[in-house]
Amino acid sequence: MEQGPIVIVGAGQGGLQAAALLRQSGYEGELTLIGDEPGLPYQRPPLSKAYMAEGNADALILRAAEFFDSKAIRYLPETRVHAIDRVSRRVGTDAGDLDYGHLILATGSSNLRPPIPGLERAMDLRTLADAERLRGKIATPRRFAVIGGGFIGLEFAAVARKAGHAVTVAEAAARLMARAVSEHMSAMFLAKHRDLGAEVILGDPVSSVVDEGVTLVGGDQVAADEVLLAAGVRPNTDLAEVAGLVCANGIVLDGRLLTSDPAISALGDCASFPDPRTGRMIRLESVQAATDHARHIAARLTDKGDGPYAAVPWFWSDQAxxxxxxxxxxxxxxxxxxxxxxxxxxxxxxxxxxxxxxxxxxxxxxxxxxxxxxxxxxxxxxxxxxxx
Structure with a gap:
């Protein structure tokens, strides 16, 4: 069992789950969870669905403040980790340096920002703060342009249409959710969104964001009061890269979810790991994958299991x-x-x-x-x- 302090960088669902499971599995050493957002750790998937419709931020909270005291987990919100010293096993943070026996990186991902002129005019939907800002916009009738026809963009589009707003989804690919589903499912959801009254444009990427909406590569302009960027994400690997860890479309892990440094594990959106079925390196943008990773890492660090990671991926999306x-x-x-x-x-x-x-x-x-x-x-x- 790991004896030294364990530090977890990233207080999303995977990072929090790792902390909880370490205590549940018998780890009694120092345990620190570091997050860069204010407040308590919360669920992200409902941001584009239930939260957007209902606005209940309290329902998103994963654990009450008392949980951290009762489990002796030091929780540091609004804290940035700026360096990892792998030789001395220490992380540098805004709250001071912290020693670790084992480090878990759960740094997640951030919105992919294509080189589109005027993109600074667009809103994101990645954090609770993003969702609060966007939800404030749907209080009165608006015209929304959504850049991207993946899960997040389509979930928001369905909520916005239900609230009576005009919605146009502009997807650069020839079909919706092309990376995730078959052509049949793409067609089913295309029909659903058009039935809801959304305009869906396929195969014509956005070339610029302007005050009046967005302009497409083909020359057409989509009038919009607000623009939402939902064009995918990129793994947050900057901290790992500066520390010299091997990264390639994520922090590269072995079958045990260890990085190129055996004192450091990683999980969730930021992690690239071997597919248990094919051995091919994959990166999954999924709360369930992050939770399964956390379970595997906690078991390894508490001597409850040390085999290769073998969980079956699964995903979901609620649209209307x-x-x-x-x-x-x-x-x-x-x-x-x-x-x-x-x-x-x-x-x-x-x-x-x-x-x-x-x-x-x-x-x-x-x-x-x-x-x-x-x-x-x-x-x-x-x-x-x-x-x-």
């Missing part, structure tokens, strides 16, 4: 009355088999199941998630039989 759930992880090239309007199976070139996409079908989602977690390849015939 559609709940998209994805069990597993498909590549864009994986074959899609449309079983029904609400179920799509994905298969690799060996005809093994890689993912299952569903809409409002929790039963199939859970059955296939359990099957993928079984450790054995799931054949096409097995997958079809599983969903009946």
């Amino acid at each position: 009355d559609y709940k998209l759930q994805i069990a597993g992880l498909a590549q864009p090239s994986d074959r899609a088999e449309v079983v029904s309007e609400d179920v799509v199976l994905r298969f690799d070139d060996q005809d093994e199941l890689t993912a299952v996409e569903t809409i409002n079908n929790a039963k199939v989602h859970m059955k296939t998630r359990r099957s993928l977690a079984g450790g054995e390849p799931v054949t096409a015939d097995d997958a079809r039989a599983l969903i009946g």
Whole structure:
């Protein structure tokens, strides 16, 4: 079991979960959780959904202040970590230097900012402060232009349309959520958003943001009072890079979720790790992945398990009355088999199941998630039989 102090940089859901699980698993040493935002750690997924509709910030809080005292976790909000000294095992922070026996980096990700002139006029939706600002804009009728047709942009678009606002989604790719789902699911959600009354523009990227809205590469202009940037994220690796850790589309980890320095682990959006199924390096932007990473790291540091990370990825997105759930992880090239309007199976070139996409079908989602977690390849015939 790790004996020295443990420092966790990043107080999102993964970082907080790592701290809680370390205590739950029996770690009794010094434990510090550092976050750069004010207030208590909170959930991010509802920012573009429930919070945007209801505005209840208290419902986002993951743990009350008393939790940190009761578990002897030193929590440092609004604190920036500016350096890691790997030789002396010390991190430099705004609150002073902290020694560590083991360091966990949970630095997350930040909005990708394409080189679009005028982008400083656009709003972000990454933090609670971002969400509070954006929610203030939907109090009165507005025209919104959303740059990006991924989960966040579409979730906000659905909420804004329900509130009666005019919404235009501009997606540079030829279809919605192209990195995450099959063509069938893209088409289903395109139809849903157009039915909601949103204008969706595909394959025509935004070339500039202007006072009147946005201009597209094709020359058309979209009139808007407010512009939301939702064009993807980038991993926050600056701290790790300056410290000399190996980084490539994230902080590079081995199968145990250790960095190139065995005294440092990483988790969540900032981490690039081997896919348990293929061995290919992947980076997942998912609360569930961050939570699973935290569980694995806490088990390793408390001698409760030291095998390779093997959790099955899963994702979800709520858009109007559609709940998209994805069990597993498909590549864009994986074959899609449309079983029904609400179920799509994905298969690799060996005809093994890689993912299952569903809409409002929790039963199939859970059955296939359990099957993928079984450790054995799931054949096409097995997958079809599983969903009946």
